[in-house]
Structures are given as C-alpha cells and as structure tokens.
Amino acid sequence: MALLELHSVSVAYGRIQALRDISLTVEEGEIVTLIGANGAGKTTTMKAISGLVPLSQGSIEFDGADISKVRADLRVVRGICQAPEGRGVFPGMTVRENLEMGCYTRRDRKAIAEDFDRVFELFPRLKERATQAGGTLSGGEQQMVAIGRALMARPRLLLLDEPSMGLAPQFIQQIFNIITEINKQGTTVLLVEQNAQQALSRAHRGYVLETGSVTRASTGKDLLADPAVKEAYLGVA
Amino acid sequence: MTSHLALTLAQSGSQWIDFNVGLLAERFWANTVDGLAYGSIYALVALGYTLVYGVLRLINFAHSEVFVVGAFGAYFTFVGLGYKPGPTLASGLGPLIANLVLAGAVAMIAAGLIALLLERVAYRPLRRRNAPRLVFLITAIGASFAIQQGFYLWRGANPEPAIRLVRPEAVFDIAGTRITNIQIVVFVASVVLLIVADRFVGQTRLGRGIRAVAQDPDTAALMGVNKERVIMLTFVIGGALAGAAALFYVMMIPQGVLYNGGFLLGIKAFTAAVLGGIGNLRGALLGGLLLGVVENYGQTLFGGEWRDVVAFVLLIGILMVRPTGILGESLGRARV
Ligand SMILES: Nc1ncnc2c1ncn2[C@@H]1O[C@H](COP(=O)(O)OP(=O)(O)OP(=O)(O)O)[C@@H](O)[C@H]1O
Ligand SMILES: [Mg+2]
Numbered sequence: 001m002a003l004l005e006l007h008s009v010s011v012a013y014g015r016i017q018a019l020r021d022i023s024l025t026v027e028e029g030e031i032v033t034l035i036g037a038n039g040a041g042k043t044t045t046m047k048a049i050s051g052l053v054p055l056s057q058g059s060i061e062f063d064g065a066d067i068s069k070v071r072a073d074l075r076v077v078r079g080i081c082q083a084p085e086g087r088g089v090f091p092g093m094t095v096r097e098n099l100e101m102g103c104y105t106r107r108d109r110k111a112i113a114e115d116f117d118r119v120f121e122l123f124p125r126l127k128e129r130a131t132q133a134g135g136t137l138s139g140g141e142q143q144m145v146a147i148g149r150a151l152m153a154r155p156r157l158l159l160l161d162e163p164s165m166g167l168a169p170q171f172i173q174q175i176f177n178i179i180t181e182i183n184k185q186g187t188t189v190l191l192v193e194q195n196a197q198q199a200l201s202r203a204h205r206g207y208v209l210e211t212g213s214v215t216r217a218s219t220g221k222d223l224l225a226d227p228a229v230k231e232a233y234l235g236v237a
Numbered sequence: 238m239t240s241h242l243a244l245t246l247a248q249s250g251s252q253w254i255d256f257n258v259g260l261l262a263e264r265f266w267a268n269t270v271d272g273l274a275y276g277s278i279y280a281l282v283a284l285g286y287t288l289v290y291g292v293l294r295l296i297n298f299a300h301s302e303v304f305v306v307g308a309f310g311a312y313f314t315f316v317g318l319g320y321k322p323g324p325t326l327a328s329g330l331g332p333l334i335a336n337l338v339l340a341g342a343v344a345m346i347a348a349g350l351i352a353l354l355l356e357r358v359a360y361r362p363l364r365r366r367n368a369p370r371l372v373f374l375i376t377a378i379g380a381s382f383a384i385q386q387g388f389y390l391w392r393g394a395n396p397e398p399a400i401r402l403v404r405p406e407a408v409f410d411i412a413g414t415r416i417t418n419i420q421i422v423v424f425v426a427s428v429v430l431l432i433v434a435d436r437f438v439g440q441t442r443l444g445r446g447i448r449a450v451a452q453d454p455d456t457a458a459l460m461g462v463n464k465e466r467v468i469m470l471t472f473v474i475g476g477a478l479a480g481a482a483a484l485f486y487v488m489m490i491p492q493g494v495l496y497n498g499g500f501l502l503g504i505k506a507f508t509a510a511v512l513g514g515i516g517n518l519r520g521a522l523l524g525g526l527l528l529g530v531v532e533n534y535g536q537t538l539f540g541g542e543w544r545d546v547v548a549f550v551l552l553i554g555i556l557m558v559r560p561t562g563i564l565g566e567s568l569g570r571a572r573v
Contacts, residue, residue, distance in 0.1 A: 050459055076461030088456030090449055101449055104442065105461035153461065 001064055003028045003188055004049065004080075004157055009058035011041075011048050018044040020212040021058070026157065031179070031189040033199040033220065035233055036209035042192040043085050045209070046161045049190070050082045051075045063156070077105050079156035083146035083163060085192075091135025095126055098134050098145050102152025111154070119148040122178055139166045143175065151182065158182065161192045176202055196233035200224045208233070261537045266414035268533040274420040274489065276529020277427030281482035282506030283513070283521035284434055285352070285475025291451035291516040292471050294370070295360070298377040301503020302384035303352045303476045307483030308494045309388070310347035314340040315400045322398035322493075333402060337484070340402075345480035352476025353469060355380055361465075388496035396493035403488060423485040430481055431522050434474065438518055447471055451516065501545070505532075508552045514562030523563055527551075 002025040011019040019041045026032045034042050047053045049060060051072035059068045067075055081102070090098050099119060103112050120127040123144040129137065134145060143163055150158055160179065164172040176198050183189050193199035200206050200220040208216035208229060216223065223229050261268070282304055289297045318336050320326075359380045363373055403422075407415035438444040449457035450467045458464060486502065487494060509528045513520025528548055535547025555563060 052455055052458060071463070072458040073461045073463045076459070081461075082459045084456055084459060088453055088459065090452045090456070092448060092452055093445070097445060100442075101445060101457075101460045101462075104446065104449075149460070 002026060003063060004190070005061040006045075006049070007059045007061070009045075009048055009060065010056045011044050011053050012056045013053075018212055019048065022209075022212070022214055023058075024207050024214060024217070026188060026190050028156075028188055029183075029186070030205060031183050031191060031203045033191045033193055033203035033206045034209055035193055035196045035199060035206060035223075035229075037232070039211075040209040041212040042209055043161055044212075046082060046084070046159050046190075046192060049075075049159060050080060073105070076153055076155075079153075080159065081150040081153035081155035081157075082159035083143075083150040083161065085161040085165070087139075087142045087146040089134040089137065089142045089145050089149075091133065093134050094131050095134065095137070095145055096130045099126070099149050099152050102149035103154075105153070112152070115152050115154060119151055122151075122181070123148050140168070140171050143167060147175075147178070147182075151187070156188060158187050158189045159192075160189060162194060163191070164193065164195045164198065172198065196229070197224075200229075255540055257538055257540075261534060264537050265534075266412060268537055269530055270414060270416050270420055272530030272533035273526055274423045274529070275533070276509075276526035277424050277431070278482045278485050278489070278525075279502075279506045279509045279528055280431055280522045280525025281427055281478045281485075282502065283510040283525045284431070284518065285479050286507050286510040287513075287516055287518060287521040288438075288447070288471040288475045290510070292447060292454075292468055293360070293373075295373050296377065296507070297355075297472075297475075298374070298503075299355055299359070299380040299384060300352075300475065300479060300506075301499035302381050302388075303348050303355070303499075304479040304483050304486075304503060304506075305384070305388060305494075305496070305499035306351045307344040307348035307476075307480030308487055308498060309392075310344040310480060311340040311484040311487045312397055312400065312494045314343045315402060320400045320402060322400050325401045325404040328402075337402060337488075341481055341484045344484045345477040348480030348483065349473045349477040351384075352472040352479070356469060356472040361468075385497050385500075392496055394496070396495040396498070399491060399493040401488075401491075419488055423489060427482070427485060430478060434478060435518055435522070437474070443467075443470060505545075505548060508548060512552055512555055512562055514564040517562065517564050520562055520564035527563075 004026040006022055006024045009019055009022045010017070022045065024032075034045060036042050044053060048055060051067070051070060055068055059066055061067065062075070062078060062080060067078065070078070090101065093101070099116065103115065106112055125141060126144055126148055129141060134142065137145065147160065147163060163175050163179065167175060172195060179189060179191065180202055191199055191203060200223050203220040206218065206220050206223045207214050208223065216226065216229065218226070224234070282300070285300050285303065286297060289295060289300070318339070359376050360373060363376060403419055405417040405419050408418050408421065409416040438447055446457070446462045446467050447470065449460060449462050450464050454464055505528060506525065509524035510521045511524070512528060513522065513524030528551065531551050532544050532548045536544040539547065
C-alpha cells in the first residue's frame, strides 16, 4: 500500500477542467516529482492533495484512508504539509512565528524544540533572521521559511510546489541538496518542479503532466533519458 | 439642520462658526481626559470592526447592534440587581464593584453570543455559497436593521430610564482639572482589555491563527488552521469587547439605553478603525483615542453641534494624507 494514492482525480474551476482523470502514487520514503509546462495542472494537483480544491471526480487515499472529503486543516494533522507555490510566507509574522505556524496543530513541545533545532541546522540563515518580518526577507530566504515551516509540521508527506522558483543557480543547487537530505532523514516528498533536470535526477520516480493529464510515468532516470521528455522539458533538441 | 444653521448664523451675525480658542485653552486638560475615556470606548468597539475586517475583508455593519445588545445586557443586569432609575444610591464599594463586574460579564457574554449568532446565521451561509463581497455588505446592513428593529418592537422608541450605579465624583484634581472616578475606571479598564486583546492576537497560538488567516487564508489552511473556527473566534472576541464597551458607555452617558443607540457610536468606532488603519489592532486603539480627544477639542472650539463634523473631517483629513490610515492596513503587520 502506497502512502499516497490518487485514483482518477478530476478537478474543475467552474467550466475550466484543470485535472482530467489523474492517477498517481507515492510510496513511503520516496521522492516523486511532477513535471509539466505552465498551466499543466501541477499546482492544482498539490491543492487537491492538500484539500484546497474539491474533487469533481475520483478519490485520494492517504495512508490507506480515503481523505477526499477531509478538511484541509485536518489533512495536516494526518501528516500532509505543503510549501505552496509562491511560498506563502506570512508577511506580518517574524521568521520564528512563521515556523511556529508549521507546528500549529502540534502539542508535543519537546519534539517541537528538536524540530526547531533541525530546521535551523538545515537553514542556518533562518536562525540569524529569526526576528525579521517574513515580508522583508529575500526570495531565497522566503523559500527556506516555506520549506522549514512545512518541516515543522513533521509531515509524513512533504509537498513542495516549485521550491526553486526565482532562485539563483547556486541557490537552486542548495535547495535540492536540502530536499534530498530531508528525504534521507525519512520524509516522503512529492515535488513539483519547472527545473526538470534537477528534479528528475534527484527523484526516485516522476510523472509528466500535460494539460491536466498524466502522459508519462517512470523512474527519474528513465524520464531523463526519454527523448520526448528531453525535448519538451530539458531544453535538448 | 438648515434652520439650526440659520439660527446660529443669525445669532452671531456674519461669523457663524465660533472659534472659542480661549475656552479650549481653559478646558484643554478636561477635554483631553474626557476624550481619552470616550476614545477608549471607541477603541474597544473599533477592535471588533478591525478584527472581522482582518479575517473576512468585511465591514460588519451589524457590529453597532452587537454593542446595543451589550448595552441592554448591562442595563437589564442593573434592573435585575434591584437598581432603580433616579438618584444614585450610595452603596458599599465592594458590592458596587461586584455588580459592575457582573453587568460587564453579562454584557460581554450577550454581545459575544449575538456576534457569533450573526456570523452563523447571516455570513457563514454566504461564504458556503461563495457569495460576492457586495452581498456580504448588504447582508451586514440588513442584519443591522433587523436587530435594531427587533429592539424597537420590543422596547419601543423611547430610551430606557437611565440607571446610574456610580455617581461621578472628582477623585483627582490635576492643574485645576477634575478627573472623575468614572473616567478613570473606564479608561483603565478599557486599556487593560485592549492590551489583553493585543497580547492575545500577537502572542498566543490562537492569535497567530487569526493573523495567519488574515494574511493568507489558503496558506493558513495548509498549516492546519481551521478557518471557520478562527472566524468564529474573531466574532466572539470583537463582540465581547463591544459588550465591555457598552457597559462603560452606560456608565459614562447620562441618557438611557435606546434601540438605535449604537448607530452613531458604531460609525464613530468604524471611523476610528479606518483612521488607525482598518485590520490593524493597534491602529484601532490609536484611532479610537485620537478620535475621542480631537472630537472633544472640536466641540469646545466650535460648539457642541460640531462634534461629529470634527470627527469626520479628521477622518477625511488623515485619509487624504495616508489612505491606509495612520498605522496602515492589515492585521499583525504593525507588530513588526
Ligand atoms: N483559481 C482558478 N480559477 C480558474 N482557473 C484556474 C485557477 N487556478 C488554476 N486555473 C487553471 O487551471 C489550469 C492549471 O493550473 P495550475 O496552476 O495547476 O498549473 P501549473 O501546472 O501549476 O502551472 P505553473 O507551472 O504555471 O505553476 C490552468 O489552465 C489555470 O489557468
Ligand atoms: Mg503551479
């Protein structure tokens, strides 16, 4: 049994059909990546998993239970946390308060203190900036907050929607290293990326999304070698 | 209104606004103290507008009626405790404080509950249906009228006979300015409540939840915040503070409680919220105090009939310079 299973999921925004009959699975311990062009439906998939948009068809199973109708905030309690596209850092809160939002649903103080240490270890910069307002951070720092904050939920499944967006090249490398590290520490990751090269080389498996449908699914390595993928997403003619 | 203006014109010849600078100088401190007491009441009510605006981007026009429910709650507690209209009876300090606290508790609970009811009955169904913002606004105005007319049908067009528990007595005399016991109690109690509210929103876990929903509702949900519960919480807090404000108001003003007695005060409190920066807690505090004080100066300077005019001229003046209010919009942003 996989940790996350999407069964024939469809999502529509009014008349716009954003997802058509999507099925995918994420096994415990994996990094799975979702790549696709702008508007393919990657963010919509992440929102559907987190419960921000309702399904018009299909179902989502997490840890063996159907969560299709579970409220978004309760999915966090079950172990799904997301660093959303655009980072979603709370601008009027300090870095520390933003991180505290990540453990909003938790009461285990001792473990929370440990996780603060862990996040500050992964992102030393955040420790320096602990009392700075989220809205005044640089883009890269905001991305660290978004990922660190999601980790503070101690999720079983971490959803990352374009964590490398808008970052300088050396920074992108660092973010992907951290994602790999987080996964090695035991967190399952579902990663949406425009940077297909990096994402596929780090991921165990990948899915290619085109206009709301899954068109390819394979291991990261195979997708990297796939000529069609190369042409469409890796900028290789 | 026109006849009144004409009358003033006729009385004072060509100069129809009196600039009584001498009087203002004489009453400056008295006006300031009294203005702070009124202003702290405005601030308490303004917090309700600002909190709800922060999380829902909705001006809850029915908040003035939430205040009125608090005022009736306090009044009927007085009646139930055996107080009668007419001259204030001398009573021991202990029982008096106990009775005021009881009246305050009743007012806060009644106002908090009506605010919660309002949210459940009027606003939540609209949210479920994704109604456009204008519909919320119209519903708010409708709810305001409905509650007001409900009180009208129940209590009629005349104010309740005023009941006074505390006789105003000067306890301080600073530089020739008498400061009464009521002014002190109202101001201190209001400021304590305002600080508690500010701390709650700024420093507790639930308060962070409120700020998260205000700043980014979708991300708040991704962090496990139950938005519906946060909305309920803001209505209850705002309502309870309006209830406390209602008790203070009943203590301060000589008139009895009236079915539409929340109208002007509601507008003033709303003005205070916008003045300080709607959605901003400390802005509401600042706006309330400023409005109370400036309004008093205006009244002394120009005459009583200009009191409300001064309040709104102040609002327009400040919005011209700072369109988002003195401290700027948005919940929580003033903290950093
Ligand atoms: N709130 C919305 N209302 C209407 N249509 C929407 C909404 N959000 C997304 N869409 C549409 O759904 C489709 C999928 O959007 P989605 O954001 O999931 O794409 P994406 O793969 O994340 O793209 P990008 O790489 O640009 O982030 C797009 O055609 C988009 O226009
Ligand atoms: Mg996207």
